[in-house]
Amino acid sequence: MSSTVDRQWTTRLRKRVEGTLPPEKLLPDTQPAYVASWIYVFGVLTLVAMAEVIGTGVILAIFGPQWWHVSSLGHFINSLHLWGVEVFFFAMIVHLWGKFAMAAWRGGRSLTWVTGAVTFLASILTAFTGYLSQTNFDSQWISTQAKDGINSTGGGAIFNVLNFGQMLMWHIVLMPLVLVALVGFHVILVRIKGVVPPIVENPEVGQ
Template sequence: MAAASNVEKETPADSKSWTLRLRQAIDRHLPMDHLLPDRQPYYVGSWVYVFGVVTIAALVWVVISGVALSFMGPQWWHYSRLGRFVNSLHFWSVQLFFIFMVLHLWGQYFMAGWRHGRAATWMIGVVIFAVSILTAFTGYLSQQNFDAQFIAVNAKDAMNSAGVGAFFNVLNFGQMYGLHVMLLPIGVTILVVLHIVMVRTRGVVKPIDPEGSSRSHGEASDFVGTKGGAQP
């Protein structure tokens, strides 16, 4: 106990310890009551946010099935019954991912989801969409079938005309496969995690009030379960 008290005395609040400053910064910018809240505003129940959650769920299945495919290889997903099933699971998970992501983006656009200092959250969502398109494109090129060959042969002219053919060679299976299973999925996952953290810390945007109410965002009556609060 004496040793612990001595350590506390030697570590004042303005300590130069980088670990202490890092912990204080995390506590200041990422408070746990925001990251893991016990109540939410009633408008979180909107379908727009449900679409976002379904997008994340689809991404989880995309990653799980993609890891299995990358370990087993093209022979497995083309000729094995289980491999074809996992390949189909991966494909349809991607379709659901894009469908619900687009619905979520449209909903946020018409709700002006960038209001009240949430422009960065909105822009990260847009970047996720753009990177996901590139990830899906490299996925089509990695199928190792005639479909992938046809897409690659036709896409190379577009890449060459854009001046990126020397760096992004769609006919190079190794490059496309490496981008698809490593670099791009990691980028999408990091951006999604960052997007979720920003949504948690800043909260979801309040619906546009057509009556021009002056009620501030996030007051007690906005939350589900509070006395006199609105219910979903």
């Protein structure tokens, strides 16, 4: 009986999760002393900005373009969405510089680094589709400029920047799902492997 239970995928998955990421590792009470530095703040700041962007994006989706183009509150939420993206990229790039400078892929953290880099690229695609979803002359101009670049790669056959509906769906459905999954995986990897120590304080890590 117990062997049957042990073979269940739910049991095996639970044991694997418990072994890889126990609760005290997922939500630790303390962090190493070297984490007390401003350079470690920018990762969390990126997460906060992303939450703000998703929140304001949900509000924009509820009320629609006519609202965000003509009403004061719509303008305000639209601006919050824009400036949230500015803060998101600002913090993410400083985070990237910091992690590059401390060679954050050390100690078996290569997948953490790779997921961060892929998230950066996915964020750029999300922002570009956002430009195309503004429903104004700016988005029309950008789409007609972008089509030549995309078409020169052959990608225009499946990714048509002149197709507003497709770009909007990529911006508000596909890319947010991809980003949330990537960021979630990235954060879980950070929790599993721990925050990378400074090179000078722990030189033997990752050698």
